[in-house]
Amino acid sequence: MATYHVKQTEGDWQPIEADDVEGASESYVDQYADPAEGSTYWIVLTVLTPTAEEIRIESYAVDPLEPECPSSAGHHWTTSGQARGNGGGVRWVDRCSHCGLERHRDTWAQDRVTGRQGLDAVRYVRRSESEAVPN
Numbered sequence: 001m002a003t004y005h006v007k008q009t010e011g012d013w014q015p016i017e018a019d020d021v022e023g024a025s026e027s028y029v030d031q032y033a034d035p036a037e038g039s040t041y042w043i044v045l046t047v048l049t050p051t052a053e054e055i056r057i058e059s060y061a062v063d064p065l066e067p068e069c070p071s072s073a074g075h076h077w078t079t080s081g082q083a084r085g086n087g088g089g090v091r092w093v094d095r096c097s098h099c100g101l102e103r104h105r106d107t108w109a110q111d112r113v114t115g116r117q118g119l120d121a122v123r124y125v126r127r128s129e130s131e132a133v134p135n
C-alpha cells in the first residue's frame with residue numbers, strides 16, 4: 001500500500017491508500033463519486049502517484065446503484081428480446097423475472113463530455129404495469 005492522491009476535474013485532492021493507479025481510482029470513486037440515479041455517467045480523474053507522476057484518466061465510469069429487488073431471492077436476470085448492434089457494440093435488455101426491473105446494457109455508449117465512444121453503460125428502468133412493453 002502507498003498513498004495516492006486522486007481528484008476529479010473540479011475537485012480537491014483526496015489521499016487514497018492503494019496498491020496501484022487502478023486501485024486508487026476504484027477506491028476514490030467508491031468513496032467520493034455519487035452513483036447517479038438510474039444510469040452510468042463518466043468522470044475525468046487525475047491520479048497523483050507516490051512518485052509524483054500525474055496520470056489523467058478520461059471517461060472513468062460511475063455505475064448506478066442497482067435498485068433492490070423486493071423478492072427475498074434477489075434479482076433474477078433474464079435477457080429479454082434480441083441484442084441489437086450499436087456502433088461497434090451491442091445493446092440489450094435484461095429483465096428481472098421477480099420484479100420486472102429492466103437492466104439496459106450498452107457496450108457502445110458515449111461519454112458526451114469527452115465524445116469518447118465504445119464505453120460500457122448500464123441503466124435501470126422500472127416500468128409500471130401499464131407501460132410494460134411485451135416482447
Ligand SMILES: [Zn+2]
Nearest residue numbers: 069075096099
Ligand atoms: Zn428483481
